[in-house]
Structure formats: C-alpha cells, structure tokens
Amino acid sequence: MRLLVVEDEVRLAHAVQRGLRAEGFAVDLTHDGVTGLQMAREGGYDAVLLDIMLPGLSGYRVVQALRAEQNWVPILLLSAKDGEYDQADGLDVGADDYLTKPFSYVVLLARLRALVRRGAPERPAVLAAGDLRLDPAAHAVARGEAAITLTAREFALLEYLMRRRGEVVSKTELLERVWDAHAAPEANVVEVYLGYLRRKVDVPFGRHALTTIRGAGYRLEADGG
Template sequence: MRLLIVEDEKRLALSLARGLTAEGFAVDVVHDGLEGLHRAGTGTYDLVVLDIMLPGMNGYRVCSALRAAGHEVPILMLTAKDGEYDEAEGLDTGADDYLTKPFSYVVLLARVRALLRRRGPGASPVLRLGRLAVDRGARRVERDGTAVQLTAKEFAVLEQLAVRPGEVVSKAEILEHVWDFAYEGDPNIVEVYISALRRKLGPGLIETVRGAGYRLVSGG
C-alpha cells in the first residue's frame, strides 16, 4: 500500500515515514498543502495522512478540493488543535478520521490500517483464496492453516494480489503501490519478490501472465 504524508513538521514527517516504511508501506512525504493536493490528486495513493496547519493551503482546503474533484482516497487528518468543532470541520470537509497531536504512533498505525481495511474492494480484514488466508489487520499469512513468515515487503506485494483475486496485476501497479515515489531501482525487483513468495507459499498460487503481470489463483 502506498501512503502520502502531508506534514510541515519535518521531524515528525520523517519519523512517521520511517515507522510506516518499516511496516511495509511505501511512503511519500511533502511539506506544504499545494504540493500535497497535487500529489494526492494523481490517484496513486491508498491513503493520505494530512496535517491541517500547512503552508500554501491548509488541510481543510486540500481535503475539500480532493473530494470536490471526486477523489475517494481515505484521509486521516492530523492537527495540533483540539476541540469538537475542529474535529467536526475536518470531517465535514470529507476526512475519514481525525487524530490530535501529540498522538501515539501505535494509535496512528491502527487508524491507518483500519481505514485501509474499510476502503473499496478487498475491504475485509481477512482475505481468503482457496487454501490461502491473508490477514491484513494482523499482517499474517496462512496456507492450509500453517503460518507463513513473510517480510514486510513480501506481505505488501502479496496484499496487492490478494485484494484483486483472479485479476491480472501489472508489475507497474505493484511498483506504484509498494515502492515509494523516490524509487529509481530496477523494476525487476518485483520479480525477485514474486519468486520469494512462490518459494514460501508453494506452487500453484501465483501465475505469471506473460507481458501483462501476475495473478493470484485458488487452484494451488
């Protein structure tokens, strides 16, 4: 999953990015509202963490502009303000959740995961395909009832396939959602992780569709 953090407190933004990256998310960071609106408007993000007090354009306006343009990306608002009227204003502009600074990173991570589970297709916390179960909340994978140990990145790649079972997911789509905007390495890194998943999960689950991408199937 690919996240965008729009936060002008650079130390906080870096801390959040490091923590979320360690959890297997691809994370991009910007520090002003106008750039945040531009990035979020590309439609490549699965969730936006959006501060309210931003230079250029405040978070309320960014959120409102995204919703007016038809973007349904989940938005978690952050602010140093408190009080029910501030929270109501954030939610009224289209935010999905609200967190007041200072906050616990553990709480933020739980809110992020909850919002991702609620969104669109594959919203169930546990995705099942034949003998495979992918628990998005616990970040746990089982095949035939036996736990399979995956790295954070391996889980992220598998999740992209599991939310679209039976569909072909291109290498570009996996790169877009699992690696961040700054990634400039070899796109064949996806093949490395697919090979690792096949080795750990066993044969018959991940098909290669030549020239198109990969597909998770239930025949394995």
C-alpha cells in the same frame, strides 16, 4: 500499499515516514498543501495522512478540493489540539478520520490499517432539513426529487445555514464564516445572496425555508419550510 504524508513539521514527518516504512508501507512525503494536493490528485495512494496546519494550503482545503473532484481516497487528518481549525470541520468537509496531536504511533498505525483495509470510502454525510438535502462533498443540493444548481457562494451560504438549521444566524456571523473572517462590515452582500438562495430553493417550490428574523439574522427552518 502506498501512503502519502503531508506534514510540515519536518521531524515529525520523518519519524512517521520511517516508522511506516518499517511496517512495509511505501511512503511519499511532502511538506506543503499545494504539493500535497497535486500528489494526491495523481492518485495511486491507498490513504493520505494530512496535517491541518500547513503552509500554502490548509489540510482542510485540500480535503475539500479532493472531495469536490470526486476523489474519495481515504484521508486521515492530523490536527493540533489547539489549532484554529476544528476536527469537526475536517470531517464535515469529507475526511474519514482524524487524530489529535500528539498521538501515539500505535494508534496512528491502527487507524491507518483500518482505513486502508476498508478501502473504498463511504459517501460523506448529507445535511437535511425536511425535503431539502445538501451533500457537502458532492456539492449537490436537491429539494425532494428536483436537483438545484447553486453557485459556489450560494452553496457555501446554504451549507452553513443547514449546519445551523433551526437557529438564528446573524449577518455578521455569516459574513465571517461564509465570506471572510476579516470581512468589512458590509452586510448587504448577505442580503443579496439570501435573495438568490430564496429564488432557487424556496420560490420555485412555494416554500419558505429561509426566514428573516428582523434585527437578529436569518434562520433555516429545520423542517425545510
């Protein structure tokens, strides 16, 4: 039973490693996201323990990267209680479970065993609005039977809107969340990409899932338009 632990707090990492080894696991350890991702990629692990706050590459991104590569290794996220990343995000990008620090060793062990026992993980959640469906992990979008190909940015934008389906989302919020947190207030990109999205998910189907609320932002209709 091989485990990979990616955790930058050295003392915690070693404590966990020692404990898990005592339980009979073979434990590999690394302290940053980039190495962690590479090691996980090479496969052979029955589960990965992944801290969210990591130097180099956040755990969040590591999960995202692995799932995008169709790598479904069970992942248990470790999140600091007050971290800037929410656990929900982690699960949303395809982690299987999470633990909030500080956690008890017993709980860690129980969760880990359950995770490993379960083996091949299920597919992660799919977002839906009417007949419009988006699978965050598979990076796939479809309207009814028809598959839709989106670029990375288009996909991220649609994903964010689908998570907030039915609500108005302002251009500034989209800029911050889909583009960059410190983005310049150049909201035109958003308009441009909304145009792109419409031409791919609405126009060919004669629908209008993407509504402009003038002066407020955009809304993805909960029923798919």
